[in-house]
Amino acid sequence: MPAFTFEKISPPVRRGPLPPIETKQRGVIVQVLGRFVEARVQRAERIEQAILARRDKPDPA
Numbered sequence: 001m002p003a004f005t006f007e008k009i010s011p012p013v014r015r016g017p018l019p020p021i022e023t024k025q026r027g028v029i030v031q032v033l034g035r036f037v038e039a040r041v042q043r044a045e046r047i048e049q050a051i052l053a054r055r056d057k058p059d060p061a
Contacts, residue, residue: 026034
């Protein structure tokens with residue numbers, strides 16, 4: 001026979017809507033990194049499109 005038992009505690013009842021979450025201003029470092037990532041993604045897309053365009057060209061031979 002167990003020496004003790006656990007009581008099941010129900011979660012607290014929510015009252016009303018949740019308060020709006022304040023958006024914090026992003027740090028300067030995060031903004032700079034974001035710009036680097038955007039530039040890299042655009043560069044990768046241009047390279048990929050160029051490769052696909054080269055494959056689609058018929059040989060002039």
